[in-house]
Amino acid sequence: MLTEDIPAAEPASIVEAKAYLRVDHVEEDALLGGLLRTARALCEAFTGRMLIAREVRETAAGCASWQRLSATPVGAIVGVSSADGTALPAGGFETDIDANGDGWVRVSAPGFERVRVTYRAGMAVDWNGVPEPLRQGIVRLVGHLYANRDGADDRGPPAAVAALWRPWRRMRLR
Secondary structure, eight states, X not given: OEEEOOOSSOSSOHHHHHHHHTOOOSTXXXXXXXXXXXXXXXXXHXXXXXXXXXEEEEEEEOSSSOEEOSSSSEEEEEEEEETTSOBOOTTSEEEEEXXXXXXXXXXXXXXXXXXXXXXXXXXXXXXXXXXHXXXXXXXXXXXXXXXTTTOTTOOOSOHHHHHHHGGGOOOOOO
């Protein structure tokens, strides 16, 4: 099970989206905020990376083999505890972050079927650190979602969005 905090800021701002859409009123700011969150989530799903760094809590198997953490890129592994929050004994687990930004954990202490791993993952501290093509793809997707609200003639997101995001895409073979 993977749970994550909501990022403190989105990778693109309502101001950027409104400028792209040529919207100059505040009546639809809530709608645009929701569309920005949706576009960010779709970008993260497409690229396989979290854009804005935030805390993640994940339940993993408590076994001696290395378990890869789901969110990437991992910046720091903060803690490992039993699934109910009990601290593991000193030396009862190991963690690692590899050169690709994948986080890993393994448990050597017996009797822990599941463990809870807390870590920070994300490409950038704030939206200014997110690469511009990813941000531009998010803004373009917001524009598409805004203009094609449940339209019968909607043919899906523009190809330019995937083209902007594709260089950052990371796929895993399981």
